[in-house]
Amino acid sequence: NAGVTQTPKFQVLKTGQSMTLQCAQDMNHNSMYWYRQDPGMGLRLIYYSASEGTTDKGEVPNGYNVSRLNKREFSLRLESAAPSQTSVYFCASSDRDTTRGGNTIYFGEGSWLTVV
């Protein structure tokens, strides 16, 4: 079972370069998320998409853009990378638990991005 797949796993960028992190899920989930993880900061939400065709800002959206390409795919773009964007990025997905509520979030394995 693939679950949530994100690429690339590792990337080094120079300041000012752009790149796109790709994410796809095969669980037919409606909601998808992008988080960044930094030491001592836990996970912070960058953007999310509650359903196909909608996107909303999270806690730390500055410097990022997203595209919900279809129900499966949700990409994160850095238009002009900065050293402050050096982080581990996680894509995730979830859907409503109609039996008990409290959606479980399923995470990808992470993308390590370094901006020099």
Place this chain on the structure above:
Amino acid sequence: AQSVTQLGSHVSVSEGALVLLRCNYSSSVPPYLFWYVQYPNQGLQLLLKYTTGATLVKGINGFEAEFKKSETSFHLTKPSAHMSDAAEYFCAVSDPPHRGGSYIPTFGRGTSLIVHP
């Protein structure tokens, strides 16, 4: 607004000892509560969750957590630590979404569990 506080960025125990990871939350309504575990170089995976019903929740790998509304706590415990339990643990809280609304959990900063032989 909801928030999560995990007391202690690092917890160190000996193999076989009790594991106790603390989580306190603030929420304006009875929340959904979660513990996730992250093993080195991996994504997070669900350990257990509380939504409604029994306040003592059992999860995978022998972990359990108890929802205490009066203390606004959801501490994670395991009677006997194994070396394989060494990982980062995250507590998360979510207010129940409005009908058809988005589900956006808030995560704590994480607690690193270190297990000594």
